[in-house]
Amino acid sequence: xxxxxxKTATDYIRRAPFQALSAVFILSLTFFVAxxxxxxxxxxxxxxxxxxxxxxxxxxxxxxxxxxxxxxLQHKFSQDIRIKDVKYVSREEALSIYKKxxxxxxxxxxxxxxxxxxxxxxxxxxxxxxxxxIIDEVKKEEIVDSVGFTAAIGxxxxxxxxxxxxxxxxxxxxxxxxxxxxxxxxxxxxxxxxTISMRIATRRExxxxxxxxxxxxxxxxxxxxxxxxxxxxxxxxxxxxxxxIGILYSAPGVVSYFGDIPVLPKDSLTLLTLFGIILVSELxxxxxxxxxxxxxxxxxxxxxx
Amino acid sequence: MxxxxxxxxxxxxxxxxxxxxxxxxKNSFEVAKGEFVFITGPSGSGKTTILKLILGExxxxxxxxxxxxxxxxxxxxxxxxLFRQKIGTVFQDFKILNERTVRxxxxxxxxxxxxxxxxxxxxxxxxxxxxxxxxxxxxxxSQLSGGELQxxxxxxxxxxxxxxxxxxxxxxxxxxxTSDEIMGLFEKINKEGKTxxxxxxxxxxxxxxxKRIIHIENGKIE
Numbered sequence: 001x002x003x004x005x006x007k008t009a010t011d012y013i014r015r016a017p018f019q020a021l022s023a024v025f026i027l028s029l030t031f032f033v034a035x036x037x038x039x040x041x042x043x044x045x046x047x048x049x050x051x052x053x054x055x056x057x058x059x060x061x062x063x064x065x066x067x068x069x070x071x072x073l074q075h076k077f078s079q080d081i082r083i084k085d086v087k088y089v090s091r092e093e094a095l096s097i098y099k100k101x102x103x104x105x106x107x108x109x110x111x112x113x114x115x116x117x118x119x120x121x122x123x124x125x126x127x128x129x130x131x132x133x134i135i136d137e138v139k140k141e142e143i144v145d146s147v148g149f150t151a152a153i154g155x156x157x158x159x160x161x162x163x164x165x166x167x168x169x170x171x172x173x174x175x176x177x178x179x180x181x182x183x184x185x186x187x188x189x190x191x192x193x194x195t196i197s198m199r200i201a202t203r204r205e206x207x208x209x210x211x212x213x214x215x216x217x218x219x220x221x222x223x224x225x226x227x228x229x230x231x232x233x234x235x236x237x238x239x240x241x242x243x244x245i246g247i248l249y250s251a252p253g254v255v256s257y258f259g260d261i262p263v264l265p266k267d268s269l270t271l272l273t274l275f276g277i278i279l280v281s282e283l284x285x286x287x288x289x290x291x292x293x294x295x296x297x298x299x300x301x302x303x304x305x
Numbered sequence: 306m307x308x309x310x311x312x313x314x315x316x317x318x319x320x321x322x323x324x325x326x327x328x329x330x331k332n333s334f335e336v337a338k339g340e341f342v343f344i345t346g347p348s349g350s351g352k353t354t355i356l357k358l359i360l361g362e363x364x365x366x367x368x369x370x371x372x373x374x375x376x377x378x379x380x381x382x383x384x385x386x387l388f389r390q391k392i393g394t395v396f397q398d399f400k401i402l403n404e405r406t407v408r409x410x411x412x413x414x415x416x417x418x419x420x421x422x423x424x425x426x427x428x429x430x431x432x433x434x435x436x437x438x439x440x441x442x443x444x445x446x447s448q449l450s451g452g453e454l455q456x457x458x459x460x461x462x463x464x465x466x467x468x469x470x471x472x473x474x475x476x477x478x479x480x481x482x483t484s485d486e487i488m489g490l491f492e493k494i495n496k497e498g499k500t501x502x503x504x505x506x507x508x509x510x511x512x513x514x515x516k517r518i519i520h521i522e523n524g525k526i527e
Contacts, residue, residue, distance in 0.1 A: 004416045209400045214389035215417045
């Protein structure tokens with residue numbers, strides 16, 4: 001039974017190929033942009049998460065600080081819900097980190113000893129907005145010599161600026177991407193509405209015959225709905241595939257540019273899962289678009305009669 | 306559905322008005338199962354209105370119409386498709402799907418009644434053999450003559466094994482010889498037990514077939 005509806009739907013598409021092409025083209029463009037925006041939103045949230053979870057506050061300890069005092073302080077802050085993690089870095093570990101960072105110039109490493117570096121406590125905030133409060137509180141501790149922070153982009157002078165800039169960038173990506181995708185989705189909806197309305201108008205005689213031989217509304221509407229679904233599914237698959245290929249192609253360059261910041265998943269399974277989720281979401285959105293466009297077109301034609 | 310009428314089609318005091326124009330006025334008649342009835346009369350007398358009322362395309366302004374025990378005027382819009390599936394229709398302008406082959410035009414009627422596709426082949430071949438179109442099964446309407454188009458229309462109506470066959474001027478667009486062939490087919494179908502109600506103003510055909518005539522003038526049966 002569904003074969004006859006599918007055949008009818010594909011016949012309509014074949015008879016008016018330019019209408020079909022315009023519908024598929026605009027839907028492909030919409031879902032291409034939607035896929036890119038989804039990846040951008042994912043990447044920006046990962047960037048924020050990266051800055052939020054890496055050690056942002058480093059408390060350099062006085063050289064006379066005793067181990068018990070350090071342990072007490074570490075325990076005290078690890079109980080704080082604003083702090084995700086507190087890590088103790090000894091003088092030896094600090095030297096090792098320094099040597100690793102200056103491995104391209106071994107001479108720099110040879111000139112220093114563990115005594116050159118103070119031991120420190122590294123704090124990761126559960127949310128970056130807590131960092132300033134943590135800095136202020138850690139500064140008050142007796143065994144703490146000085147406090148610094150590591151998260152800084154664009155030369156901001158305070159941690160508040162870092163947080164503000166990251167949140168602004170992410171908001172722009174989300175709002176701008178959402179609005180652009182929304183406009184394209186609305187355009188797709190209207191193109192589908194016009195295409196289906198024209199299809200219904202050209203089928204008027206056929207609908208009259210089908211009514212006379214006892215066809216139900218479902219029977220008459222099925223090929224029209226199927227046609228819209230074909231446009232949506234083809235549009236989603238084309239748009240998604242183009243974005244997927246583009247991102248896969250540019251991934252190595254992007255990943256190496258951002259270094260440790262995980263803008264894209266590094267293992268294939270997570271990357272495929274991410275794209276799989278986007279594909280399923282877009283297919284659902286495509287189905288909603290085509291069904292709402294079709295039913296609106298049908299209701300408009302009924303009103304005109 | 307109200308099952309009260311023993312006749313297959315029963316009109317009781319049926320009036321149909323279109324605005325101020327009275328197309329039919331207080332008409333009553335019955336058509337028994339297996340009967341072949343002509344509805345005759347000049348153009349505009351109300352022949353097509355009677356067929357449309359039987360098919361449920363329009364509802365009577367007054368009176369009651371029973372078709373196979375169903376009060377057509379009380380049918381809900383959702384019940385109409387199932388009701389129409391019991392009635393075969395043949396029209397003067399054929400009403401064929403031009404983008405479909407002969408086979409597909411017949412198959413669409415089977416799809417409408419929801420018959421499983423595995424039983425389509427035999428049904429289609431049998432009905433096309435009956436109307437003499439076996440050789441044209443894969444042709445498109447543009448490749449057929451007027452007589453052949455009417456045969457396709459007849460095949461589509463018959464393939465679902467309807468209880469009644471309604472024909473509205475089926476020979477109106479055909480020459481005499483072709484009309485004669487088509488009427489031969491109708492007669493053959495009627496002899497097999499099918500009830501046929503045919504609206505026509507072709508007196509030659511009516512004279513030749515010698516069937517019951519319901520003559521209508523100015524919306525009134527005489």
